[in-house]
Amino acid sequence: MKKLLKAVLTATLVTAMLAGCASKKTSETDASVATGEGREELVFVNYRDIRDLNPHLYAGEMYAQNMIYDGLIDMVEGGFEGALAESWEISEDGKTYTFKIREGVTFSDGEVCDAHAIKANFDAILENSERHVWLTMMSVLESVDAPDENTFVIQLSAPYYPMLTELSMIRPFAMISPKAMKDGSTMDGVTEYIGTGPYILTDFVTDEYAVFERNENYWGDKPEIKKITVKVIPDNQTRILALEKGEIDLIFGKNMIDADALQNYQDNEKFSIALSDPTSTRQIVMNTTHEILSDKNVRYALSYATNKQAISDGIFYGLEAVAETLYAKTVPYCDIDLEPFTYNAEKAESLLAESGWTKGADGILEKDGKKFEIELLYNSDSVTEKNISEYLQSEYLKLGVKLNIHGEEEQSYRDNMKAGNFDMVFNISWGTPYDPQSSLSGMTGPVYGDYAAQQGLEDKAEIDEAIDKIMLSVDEEERQELYEFVLTRLHEDAVYIPLTYECNKAIYTSSLDGVGFTQSQYEIPFTDMFFK
Amino acid sequence: MKKYIINRLLTAIPLLLAISFLCFVFINIIPSDPAEVALRVNQVAVISDELLEKTREEMGLNDPFFIRYFNWLADCIQLDFGISYVNPQRTVLGEMTRSLPNTLMLAGISFVLVIFLSLPIGFFCAVYKDSWFDKIMRGFIFMTTAMPAYWVGLLLMWIVSIKLDLLPTSGIGEGLKSLVLPSVTVALTYISTFIRLIRNNMLDNMKQDYVLYANVRGLKQKDILTKHILRNSLHTCVVAVGMSIPQLISGTIVVENVFAIPGLGTLCIESIFNRDYPIIQTYVLFIGVLFVTFNLLFDIVQCAIDPKLRKEEA
Numbered sequence: 001m002k003k004l005l006k007a008v009l010t011a012t013l014v015t016a017m018l019a020g021c022a023s024k025k026t027s028e029t030d031a032s033v034a035t036g037e038g039r040e041e042l043v044f045v046n047y048r049d050i051r052d053l054n055p056h057l058y059a060g061e062m063y064a065q066n067m068i069y070d071g072l073i074d075m076v077e078g079g080f081e082g083a084l085a086e087s088w089e090i091s092e093d094g095k096t097y098t099f100k101i102r103e104g105v106t107f108s109d110g111e112v113c114d115a116h117a118i119k120a121n122f123d124a125i126l127e128n129s130e131r132h133v134w135l136t137m138m139s140v141l142e143s144v145d146a147p148d149e150n151t152f153v154i155q156l157s158a159p160y161y162p163m164l165t166e167l168s169m170i171r172p173f174a175m176i177s178p179k180a181m182k183d184g185s186t187m188d189g190v191t192e193y194i195g196t197g198p199y200i201l202t203d204f205v206t207d208e209y210a211v212f213e214r215n216e217n218y219w220g221d222k223p224e225i226k227k228i229t230v231k232v233i234p235d236n237q238t239r240i241l242a243l244e245k246g247e248i249d250l251i252f253g254k255n256m257i258d259a260d261a262l263q264n265y266q267d268n269e270k271f272s273i274a275l276s277d278p279t280s281t282r283q284i285v286m287n288t289t290h291e292i293l294s295d296k297n298v299r300y301a302l303s304y305a306t307n308k309q310a311i312s313d314g315i316f317y318g319l320e321a322v323a324e325t326l327y328a329k330t331v332p333y334c335d336i337d338l339e340p341f342t343y344n345a346e347k348a349e350s351l352l353a354e355s356g357w358t359k360g361a362d363g364i365l366e367k368d369g370k371k372f373e374i375e376l377l378y379n380s381d382s383v384t385e386k387n388i389s390e391y392l393q394s395e396y397l398k399l400g401v402k403l404n405i406h407g408e409e410e411q412s413y414r415d416n417m418k419a420g421n422f423d424m425v426f427n428i429s430w431g432t433p434y435d436p437q438s439s440l441s442g443m444t445g446p447v448y449g450d451y452a453a454q455q456g457l458e459d460k461a462e463i464d465e466a467i468d469k470i471m472l473s474v475d476e477e478e479r480q481e482l483y484e485f486v487l488t489r490l491h492e493d494a495v496y497i498p499l500t501y502e503c504n505k506a507i508y509t510s511s512l513d514g515v516g517f518t519q520s521q522y523e524i525p526f527t528d529m530f531f532k
Numbered sequence: 533m534k535k536y537i538i539n540r541l542l543t544a545i546p547l548l549l550a551i552s553f554l555c556f557v558f559i560n561i562i563p564s565d566p567a568e569v570a571l572r573v574n575q576v577a578v579i580s581d582e583l584l585e586k587t588r589e590e591m592g593l594n595d596p597f598f599i600r601y602f603n604w605l606a607d608c609i610q611l612d613f614g615i616s617y618v619n620p621q622r623t624v625l626g627e628m629t630r631s632l633p634n635t636l637m638l639a640g641i642s643f644v645l646v647i648f649l650s651l652p653i654g655f656f657c658a659v660y661k662d663s664w665f666d667k668i669m670r671g672f673i674f675m676t677t678a679m680p681a682y683w684v685g686l687l688l689m690w691i692v693s694i695k696l697d698l699l700p701t702s703g704i705g706e707g708l709k710s711l712v713l714p715s716v717t718v719a720l721t722y723i724s725t726f727i728r729l730i731r732n733n734m735l736d737n738m739k740q741d742y743v744l745y746a747n748v749r750g751l752k753q754k755d756i757l758t759k760h761i762l763r764n765s766l767h768t769c770v771v772a773v774g775m776s777i778p779q780l781i782s783g784t785i786v787v788e789n790v791f792a793i794p795g796l797g798t799l800c801i802e803s804i805f806n807r808d809y810p811i812i813q814t815y816v817l818f819i820g821v822l823f824v825t826f827n828l829l830f831d832i833v834q835c836a837i838d839p840k841l842r843k844e845e846a
Contacts (some may be wrong), residue, residue, distance in 0.1 A: 232703075
């Protein structure tokens with residue numbers, strides 16, 4: 001019997017050794033891929049599949065749509081740049097936009113991309129206009145026309161200033177080959193993903209990988225990297241390990257890497273990290289219709305009692321900067337001088353005393369026999385929000401404020417937020433390129449929690465009116481003034497406690513260069529990347 | 533015997549109905565409005581009331597509860613499980629059949645590992661009870677039962693793929709080689725369970741009278757152990773082994789996600805995150821049916837191979 005045991009053990013050992021030898025071979029080939037010299041292939045990773053890349057619907061990954069398709073124009077720092085439209089003119093009344101279409105551009109299936117093809121795309125988009133009502137331009141868009149093959153005209157019923165911003169959005173305004181449409185329509189799907197962009201989708205296996213190859217007929221500057229493979233790895237930790245192993249070259253995105261991991265790679269020779277300008281603002285929204293929070297003094301007190309620096313350092317390792325205002329100063333029209341609510345516990349205390357709150361026997365503030373007890377709602381899927389909630393709970397308690405924290409899964413958290421069922425709630429601004437125009441616009445209706453939260457403001461009607469005016473303004477100076485008015489009011493009304501600015505993060509093998517960020521947080525500028 | 537099988541088959545029907553009903557109820561008591569969820573997962577930024585009403589009508593959500601249930605059930609019987617919310621181009625059935633092979637592959641390899649490792653180890657542990665081998669194995673069982681699968685997975689990945697550079701970290705790009713780590717991870721917990729089961733069963737059997745008689749009859753020790761004790765111990769393991777198959781198929785969820793294997797588990801987790809209700813519903817139903825089927829099957833198998841049970845039934 002002992003012999004048998006020995007035999008089994010030996011067999012196991014031998015198998016293990018054989019397995020070891022067999023796999024050695026491929027790891028050598030892997031190693032040659034990991035060094036940068038002359039590489040033209042990049043392996044990128046995403047947490048999910050590319051899904052449906054129909055550019056006129058919203059069910060696909062934006063970075064991939066951005067690789068395959070072009071729009072009329074691109075948003076760049078400080079303005080816009082022509083893409084499929086070489087140049088454009090806006091009539092004096094702000095209602096007619098005339099685009100001169102770039103000549104000689106073809107889709108990757110050989111179809112010509114002239115004004116008629118663009119008209120066909122707009123027709124397909126407008127056929128499904130109900131789906132795009134979130135874009136304010138849809139409500140003012142009157143007609144589109146292609147008088148000749150190089151001219152494309154959009155006629156609006158009223159001037160609308162963020163028109164170009166909305167047109168630069170990859171969806172729904174990216175152009176697909178009319179041949180890939182189903183009888184000129186895209187709302188029920190497309191037959192192929194054919195665009196004019198720098199890359200062509202050549203292969204994909206759902207939930208496994210997608211391969212993009214350089215479009216050799218691309219109208220713009222050809223990217224250095226010839227082939228991009230996107231692997232699907234849903235788990236955060238596994239992605240990091242795959243990067244360590246050299247199986248992937250780049251991790252990119254807001255929620256693809258957690259702060260702890262990023263911290264580990266800060267001074268690493270093999271890997272580099274990059275952080276973008278603020279993309280969006282993490283904030284707490286206070287419900288101004290709430291019995292206690294309707295008092296502006298109280299809102300001020302809570303703003304002063306929030307130690308943002310401690311949150312930024314303690315929870316984000318300083319990787320998310322402190323947010324002083326609702327929108328970062330780098331956001332268009334938002335470079336305004338506002339006095340920040342810098343952490344000041346004494347001031348908070350005196351403000352609360354001013355409003356008549358006194359500490360009871362149990363250390364909790366009281367007023368007219370009522371305790372200072374409020375609830376903070378957070379998305380229980382987000383560990384970060386839970387951490388911040390717990391921190392604030394202990395901080396506020398020092399003041400005598402009893403903060404009950406309450407987590408709900410994402411959908412019901414959103415439902416509650418929209419319905420206004422909250423005292424305080426976590427929120428993240430829409431982010432680039434939707435800030436500030438689209439997110440402010442969203443405050444005028446029950447889209448997110450903002451509308452409900454602001455109902456208690458005396459000047460709510462005035463603020464809404466100013467927001468509506470911004471959208472219709474044709475004069476740059478007037479627009480800036482209106483923005484200043486709205487943002488100053490919201491700041492002084494202290495509806496929001498801005499916490500930190502979220503930013504886009506990238507971590508990549510050091511042989512890769514040119515990793516940067518664009519004006520939209522959902523785009524990945526592969527075209528600028530190259531291997532050293 | 534025939535009567536027993538027919539009986540068992542008949543009781544399975546109300547059980548399956550109950551599972552389908554529960555499955556439907558659970559999805560329906562989630563407080564969120566499925567129409568709104570469907571719109572939100574497609575990133576419609578502004579969801580207007582008209583749009584909601586239209587979507588509800590399209591999805592048949594305005595019908596009374598039982599009508600919806602019976603419609604759904606009737607569709608399910610015809611293998612029409614609906615369309616994914618997230619990607620309306622795809623049917624739930626298509627998504628399930630796309631992911632199933634990978635999960636079956638992973639579960640299959642794990643199953644083979646479980647059987648081939650736990651059988652000899654369990655056997656030797658019982659034969660050499662309290663020897664160093666038995667003690668090490670008991671320690672091993674103790675440890676692996678306490679370690680969560682995702683952690684074991686990451687640990688293996690770190691040691692085997694990164695430190696030793698032997699195998700790929702994740703994905704299924706390198707065929708069988710990519711499946712080594714995930715299947716070991718899945719198998720570990722089951723191996724421990726089965727080693728313990730076989731070991732204890734054998735120890736129990738060793739105390740039986742028939743072993744004494746066999747010894748008296750002067751049979752070879754080897755024959756007593758393999759032909760009598762092991763065989764008798766395995767009878768009781770059959771159901772556990774049978775039930776481990778659906779357990780393995782459903783238990784790959786976490787491991788698939790960690791190792792980026794595009795199987796049923798990944799599909800399920802993704803659907804949970806996206807609130808893709810039709811897929812979640814079908815997945816739960818599928819796993820439920822799987823358990824009932826295997827339970828039924830192995831009850832019958834056990835009855836067939838174990839004369840004692842057969843006698844009781846008769």
